[in-house]
Amino acid sequence: MGDVLSWQQSNYMHASFAKTFMSAAGDLAVQSLRAAQENDYILVVEGGVPAAFDGMACTLFTENGRDVTMLEAVQELAPNAQAVVCVGTCASYGGIPASGSNPTAVKTVSEVAGIPTINIPGCPAHPDWVAATIAKVLCGEKFILDDNDSRPVDIFHRTVHYFCPRRPLYDKGHFATEIGQEGKCFYKLGCKGPYTIADCSARGWNNGFNYCIQANVPCAGCAEKSFPADQLFKR
Amino acid sequence: MKRKEENNNKSMDASGNHELSRRGFLKIVGVFAISATGAGLISCDKDTIPDLSPGVSLGYILVDTKKCQGCLTCMISCSLVNEGCVNLSLSRIQVVQNTLGCYPDNIHISQCRQCENPKCVDACPNAALIIDKEHGNVRLVKPNNCIGCGRCVMACPYEPKKPIIAPDERFGELLKSRKCDLCINAPHHFASVGGGIEGVRACETMCPLGAITFATEMPEQEGDEGYEVNLRGLNWAFLGYDIS
């Protein structure tokens, strides 16, 4: 992490188009996007891509009076990008909106673009994972993606269960029987920790402040393809 | 993992290092310093100090491919004792052959090497593929912990890859890894002594020509072929076969 952080200090990532935090708005924002398309760029997508209603369930911006859907934008921008990075489980695997009846026909970015993507799942995706991966892509550093899930294997290496602080409780069979019980292992309540490859137990969330299990809630497996499962937890 | 109360004061210094981590570092150093000086007075409980050496396996399957007749009895037996049915795709020993090819290159017996530095163990994200210290350091899968992710397969440096990911009927058809465990946990073992280092292994016992044998010491390795031994004696020559 040291290299990337120091790089972050001395350089900056220039986002040509980022709805939530760019200073431009309206036509100016769109111009910035179109200008960026003239050169090399990396496409970072957050959220699953709704395909129903011609993609009109999610419009990204208005250009020359016409609403441009997320579907159209991804399909246009992805093929020419140097890399396509999916941030979050929805973009990577469909996530919550693609589950159940999926009324807006949400698809993964990879399905819509027709090309493989670098997936950084998580609901949400951990900022460390996102920053590290995008930095590596920008630096041109080589990293390996998992065959099945297309996640960087150096980040997604051990399960939540592997480093879980409640492992001694698991090993000794001290299981919680109800949500909310303190100081017990949530395995019998359907904790997805053993099946979820993510380093939450080692890294923590909110700058290491806390994370799900430490907050006394079982792991929901939000970084896996299978998220959300039919029944996250059980009695 | 940083503790709650320290994180409130987190700040970054110019070099990007967390100020906290220095404090944290000093704390850890402090702990070591104490135990180092008190080494004579404080005994180290081995449960608290992690054992970092992997431990070599105490059992190895060795083969003589030149003696192999390609009957696949080893594969049949392996899948029978471990899976309770015959399935070549679930056998943890694989014999690959081209019956139309030239002896001896047209056949290859591929067995798990019980590697000294097992890449499969390193790759397992859930500590399911482990070095089983209770059973002679055999590298084996504890299916309860296995999530069927397949990292062990990708990590195996040999072809064909030794671990196999397939649905396991004991776990409601969930994907689980399997690999040679010297028949330690074989649920359908035919011998009352069972498998493992002290017992008998299915492939080795059932091979009708004695082309598979067992050793308790790691064989000398020469590239990939270190686990080949010559098991052909005078009788073999008498039958007109090659003993070189």
Next chain:
Amino acid sequence: MGGYVGKIIRVDLTTRNISFIDTAKYEKWGGGHGIGSALFYDIAVKEKGLDFENMDHNSPDDGGFHPDNVVTIMTSPLSATGVPAATGRTEVQGIGVQQYPIGWFTRSNFGGYFGPMLKFAGYDGIVIEGASPNAVWIDIRDENITIRDCDEIGLWGKDTTETQYMIWAYVAGQETYGSWISPNDTNGSTTQRPAVLTIGRAGEKKSRMACLIHSAACAAGQGGFGGVWGSKNLKAISVIGTGSVPVDDPAGLLSARLSNVRDYALDVDKADLMSLSRGMIRHNMPPTIMDAYGKTPTYFYNGDLTDSLRKEKKGPLSCMGCYAACRGRYKSGKANGASCAGTWFYGQADEREFQIEATDLINRYGFNTYDFFQGLPYLNDLAEKGVIGLSGSGAEIESDLDFSTFGSLEFAGELLRIVAERDTPFGDTVADGFMRAVVKWGRVDDLGDNTEEDKSHLRFPYWGMPEHHYDGRAEVEWGYGTILGDRDINEHAFAQIYLDNYWGERIPFRGTDATAEEAVRIYSSKMLPQANEYDSPEDAMQMLNYSTENIYSIHIVRLVAWHRHFTRFFKESMLFCDMKWPDFVNRSREDKAGSSPWVEPQFIKTVTGKNLSFLEGMEIGRKIWNLDNAIWVLQGRHRDMVRFSEYMYKSPFPETYKMPTYNPDKIKKWAYRDCGHRCFDSDKFENFKTKFYTYEGWDIDTGWPTRQTLEELDMGDVADSLAYWGKLGTD
């Protein structure tokens, strides 16, 4: 029930329709031949109502070559499971084209890995009917079955070796063998190559001598099934499977196998081979279950049935699940797997190396070596006498083949080429088999005994088929079993006694495994239920009395009946390999008694979970034998045509052939005495047939099964079919 995987594929090549049959409906027939006959009856006789009797078995488009011919390829519940020497074989049946004058509903089987692989893919067997308008091959990958055009990869025209390589490459795609491959994208993976059953050029051109080839020289040789496939435009069937075969008691099966192999077979490393063989172990087959490995091919080179003197380095090659390889794999890769009679083609070559090359070649063409073993020296003799000559020479039979080069490697290649291609009158005639050739040439009188010195005759004693060593006049159960059945039986349970004597005399210090009395006592005590029809075990021994006085008796009737029923169930249906089973006299045991017939039911039980006794198995065998006879009867069989070639009644078999005989006047009543140098008495043979038909419950005037016999065997519907066609025997 363990062992079966549940489905049989039914392919109609005319419509390209693929459907499935529930194996469960046929499990009562066992497997292999039993299911094959039952399916043939249900489909060809009942469903299609084929008019068998009016088929023209000399036409290139009728009989077995007609699209309506139904070919079955069937495994047994034991296939793939690891039962020793009963894991790898597969049974093929259908209307044959080799036999003369009628292409009987016949059988052939082959070893290797095809049957097991079919089961891993999820199928107990395949039924093929119809004919494709263009050349196709069938690609089976687990649940995906695709009929593919040969044009796609240019498969038609390729030899049997090339075909296998091409199909392996096609199925593997960009992958290489030696790694895990998923040939069927959605399913499991395997490291194995697909098992391919294919025809060569001989089959493509519908030679009646064409066979099916799998792997290295695993051949379904008899019946001309290669030509049958050629008539269906079917080039090959490839199967790769990643699934499981269920076994009822896995630990029990492995224990049974371990103790059987340990107690009844030789330990290849520890056995004292020298003393056991009293000189040499590498003798000819069939070895008993206890026999050792090293059954490298026996090249009949220049009349000498010696062991292979192939000097190159070699290792053993066996079929799946066998405990003792009878085949080899060679440094040159030439003629891998060719064994026994499969190596006897071109024994008159100038050099042994040419014979090995020629063996490789004949397997690539996919020709049956049996026919050529007898036929080629005969042709050469005709050429030497000027009967066969080059075109334009004015010889009686013209050919483009230059027999003056006989003995060279080029000659063998040219011979096979012209017979396969059928583009000259000579090649075309020979391609229909030597029997039909001599009929066409008006030389039927040439049928007769062929010796090392005199090759001017053709040893074709029955149904237009060659014999290979085991002459019916001497070893009567072989001759009778053949003539009362559909083909040269090629089942060596009793031939083993002859071979024991043959090698006992030729190998220094070898002797025989058992004395005549010991052997006969052991054999007869195991021949249930026929042995129980006698008052005492002593009396039962008469079943193995091959003396001339006895060979037309009820005792020999029982011998033949036992053999036909046993082979129909245990060997052809449950697929216990003829190389190793039955285990009767076993020289590694102190009492010399082998593990048959109690071990076969033990294996069946551990695999299937079914308590099938040996006697029950024999009764199923009798049922299958009766069904087969019913089908032959529908094809036109009548006792009047159940006749050997005329020379069998006129010329004594010219060789010595020792079998056990009983002579009450001698001190040593039981002894191995020469049963050669004799021929059949025509009237006594007719009388024998009457006894046999009586014993089997068939009409003695016609040889047709009766209603009573069929209903007793729960085959009343078969009786109805026979009645419909006016062929039901009367009691």
